[in-house]
Amino acid sequence: MLKLDRYKTWISNSNPFELETWVRALLVHYFFHVSDKASVEVTATQDGAARVVNLLTPTVFKGSGRIRLAPTVVFGVPRSPGSYSCSYIEARTPQSLIEIGDGTTLNNRAVIVSEGAGIRIGRRCLIGSEFQVMDSNAHQLALGQRHLPDRQPRPVVVEDEVFIGSRVTLLKGCRIGRGSVIAAGTVVPPKFDAPPLSVIAGNPAVIVGQVQGQENV
Template sequence: MASETGMQRRYQRLVGLITASKPLDLDAWTRMLLVQYFFHVSDRRRIEIHGEGQQLLNLLTPTHFKGQGRIRLATTTVFGVPRSPGSYGASYIEARTPDSLIDIGPGTVFNNRCVLISEGASIRFGANCLIGPELHVMDSNSHDLVLERRRQPDPRPAGVEIGDEVFIGSRVTLLKGVRLGRGCIVGAGAVVQPGFEAPPMSILAGNPAVIVGRARSAAPTSEV
């Protein structure tokens, strides 16, 4: 009974401290605590940071790194947008097998709660990509699709290649073998099927995604 009373007093004290704090300060403190927690329990030794400047990760919202493979991040890669839905939910980045690779180029920014899982091929993002919330990318089917072997790994993973300056809307799914050329736009909610290849500056939308137009550029381009 005494211990229960003590817990109640500690709870009331904590509530008092929270109530007395400034909302914006509390929001930032809570997010920083979650960022530190998820990074602390990550497989940090798998992370390789490359590029100029300080060799630090830009984690603005919780991000969880797991796996046995390689995770290469540029010094200017950013995970998280605090003033966006899902800013307390964790993104999940996993190079699941020893042969797996996730490689993110400089200046690429991921919004909240993205999922990148490599199972033996690779997931590569170029430079200066802008990624909406809840992106889901995999380089495999997660398991064999043959009925009798569905508890076994996918025997044929295929790498996902995202070019420079690609813009991906919210809740997009990119499946194995997808290739998006420079400057592509993928509309919100699109599901890009395995092996789909989009030329530079394509606009994709739908489930299954198809090319519905061509992105504009203010600068002349020789790409077709």
């Protein structure tokens, strides 16, 4: 009890900003420590470039497949909702591949799960909080077979320089063209194919406009 009281006193007397930083750092290290680190590959774009995983908020990596990250990918935004929550990245099967390109930033509470078809997110994408993407239905949909894995996963592709708002869900087989914008709360259905510079919104998603001018990309 005395020990607990000492901790309470120490916390009460600590600088709030410094304490917040320490707590978040502890969570980041814990979740990376329990990750399947052998599945994570950081690709160097230049000789001698640092091969580190840039984790600003808690993120866990799981699975027996491959998670291939460019060295400038960033997970998490500390000054954003959910900065103490954990993002979850899983290459679930040995055939699974998740690729994320240079300069892409994912906000907090992301969920990315591949069951074999593959998920590729391009370069310089900005992705909002609570983003979810899967290349399968996670299980069969037929009644009586929902305990079985999806037999037909389909690849998901997000091309370069896509801006994705908060709480967006991408379902299997969809493709988002370069420079597109996806509005917050959008659910992109299976096999949806958006050409470059599309503005996408709704549940289910539809193309509602075009990004105007290269200066906006």
